[in-house]
Amino acid sequence: MATNITWHHGHITRSERERQLNQRGVTLWFTGLSGSGKSTIATALERELVLKHKKALYVLDGDNIRHGLNKDLGFGPGDRQENIRRIGEVCNLFTDAGIIVLAAFVSPYKEDRDKVRALLDASQRKPNDEAPSINETAVNRRKPFVEVYIQADVATCEQRDPKGLYKKARSGEIKSFTGVSPDAPFEAPENPELVLNTGMLSVEDCVSRLVEYLSAGGYLAF
Ligand SMILES: Nc1ncnc2c1ncn2[C@@H]1O[C@H](COP(=O)(O)OS(=O)(=O)O)[C@@H](OP(=O)(O)O)[C@H]1O
Numbered sequence: 001m002a003t004n005i006t007w008h009h010g011h012i013t014r015s016e017r018e019r020q021l022n023q024r025g026v027t028l029w030f031t032g033l034s035g036s037g038k039s040t041i042a043t044a045l046e047r048e049l050v051l052k053h054k055k056a057l058y059v060l061d062g063d064n065i066r067h068g069l070n071k072d073l074g075f076g077p078g079d080r081q082e083n084i085r086r087i088g089e090v091c092n093l094f095t096d097a098g099i100i101v102l103a104a105f106v107s108p109y110k111e112d113r114d115k116v117r118a119l120l121d122a123s124q125r126k127p128n129d130e131a132p133s134i135n136e137t138a139v140n141r142r143k144p145f146v147e148v149y150i151q152a153d154v155a156t157c158e159q160r161d162p163k164g165l166y167k168k169a170r171s172g173e174i175k176s177f178t179g180v181s182p183d184a185p186f187e188a189p190e191n192p193e194l195v196l197n198t199g200m201l202s203v204e205d206c207v208s209r210l211v212e213y214l215s216a217g218g219y220l221a222f
């Protein structure tokens with residue numbers, strides 16, 4: 001497909017953008033069932049990082065993206081795959097810009113999430129960007145893609161049912177509903193960087209753990 005097009009390199013590197021923002025670009029990828037708590041945690045973390053830590057951050061959320069960029073997509077496996085592929089590209093651009101991205105998508109397929117991880121990993125190693133110097137082991141270990149499993153089982157999510165979608169899925173009004181319909185499984189992450197069990201932890205606990213992770217990993221300062 002990509003014929004007769006060439007990558008045009010700019011003059012400003014990712015590190016320079018990050019230095020200016022005093023942070024490191026990263027995508028925190030929240031995956032989990034509908035009602036598991038992805039949006040609630042993402043927006044609570046957004047408040048904390050923007051208002052208290054003064055960080056540059058953007059939340060990408062399933063429902064919102066499906067109102068615009070991906071409004072042509074449904075919930076069959078092919079459309080979900082394309083949904084995550086496009087969002088992965090958007091995350092890659094934001095992360096390269098030095099922004100902290102909170103991406104909250106059901107993203108039920110492991111392969112699709114792994115592809116986003118591979119895309120962001122490859123982008124961080126772009127030859128044009130920062131050449132790792134001797135003392136950059138921490139930088140080399142810092143990941144541009146951090147998978148956060150927002151864990152809550154179907155029973156818990158169904159009991160919450162904040163949007164009434166489980167009720168609709170059980171009555172057959174919504175087809176292919178993740179975790180309910182046999183044709184819409186959720187593949188839990190095998191090696192996520194973080195697991196937040198929202199049946200056990202409060203929203204505040206989840207936010208604290210995320211801030212701690214980012215702080216300890218050196219993402220919140222250049
Ligand atoms: N069939 C079906 N299955 C799952 N979810 C459904 C479905 N139909 C509508 N919704 C609503 O769409 C939101 C999920 O969109 P995503 O883009 O995150 O889904 S996916 O990653 O492509 O699987 C999801 O948002 P959250 O509840 O915030 O997860 C639902 O509000």
Ligand SMILES: Nc1ncnc2c1ncn2[C@@H]1O[C@H](COP(=O)(O)OP(=O)(O)O)[C@@H](O)[C@H]1O
Pocket residue numbers: 032033034035036037038039040041104160162197198199201202203206
């Ligand atoms: N620890 C928790 N973390 C996040 N949400 C929680 C938690 N405990 C209870 N909830 C509730 O669960 C629901 C999660 O809904 P939502 O954030 O929209 O989920 P999702 O974005 O995954 O669909 C909300 O009503 C929220 O108040």
